[in-house]
Amino acid sequence: MERQMFPVYDRASEILNALPGGILLTAAANGRTNTMTIGWGTLGMEWGIPIFTAFVRTGRFTRELLDANPEFTINVPVGQFDRKILGFCGTKSGRDVDKFQELGLTAVPGVEVSVPAIAQLPLTLECRVIYRRAQNPDAIPPRFLEKYYPQDVGSDATGSNRDFHIAYMGEVVASYLLQP
Ligand SMILES: Cc1cc2nc3c(=O)[nH]c(=O)nc-3n(C[C@H](O)[C@H](O)[C@H](O)COP(=O)(O)O)c2cc1C
Numbered sequence: 001m002e003r004q005m006f007p008v009y010d011r012a013s014e015i016l017n018a019l020p021g022g023i024l025l026t027a028a029a030n031g032r033t034n035t036m037t038i039g040w041g042t043l044g045m046e047w048g049i050p051i052f053t054a055f056v057r058t059g060r061f062t063r064e065l066l067d068a069n070p071e072f073t074i075n076v077p078v079g080q081f082d083r084k085i086l087g088f089c090g091t092k093s094g095r096d097v098d099k100f101q102e103l104g105l106t107a108v109p110g111v112e113v114s115v116p117a118i119a120q121l122p123l124t125l126e127c128r129v130i131y132r133r134a135q136n137p138d139a140i141p142p143r144f145l146e147k148y149y150p151q152d153v154g155s156d157a158t159g160s161n162r163d164f165h166i167a168y169m170g171e172v173v174a175s176y177l178l179q180p
Pocket of ligand 1: 020021022034035036037038039040041055056057060061062063086087089090091092093094095157158159
């Protein structure tokens, strides 16, 4: 499959505008490749390098994979695509199901990282985790604490639950559009 490389900030608005509708974060470790829907993230710069930061709750299967192999890809839909992919990957855990297999997702080997891109969501950022930061509950504004961290909801809930997020800051080491 062809890759059309681009400087990452050239498509920043497209990537950020896609976030509210959901994009995918893919991770791989211990013989498993898994992807999950994310709606939160930032693209910016620190230490003179481009960084995509994803916010992953501590109980997600994805968190286990990221901690075992600190690399991920960001997979953004372009044009027509099957929206049920985002629903499925945002409500099923890789602990219970192989999402690639269930959805027939096509894994395309990464260039700079050991985690694949996904043909069906072709706008791709390859990222290497260079810093991670657990959120401090005491520093979160109360209105967000109540809304996003209900302490009576267990960690296995795929939506909001009692778990706080870890910010995974990934250096963007490649950015491209997959082309059939
Ligand atoms: C639109 C949407 C956005 C989401 N955004 C996030 C997010 O930014 N961070 C997060 O931890 N979970 C988020 N989720 C929930 C995860 O995608 C969901 O819990 C998923 O099942 C986790 O998969 P895993 O257990 O295989 O890692 C989102 C779900 C949806 C539907």
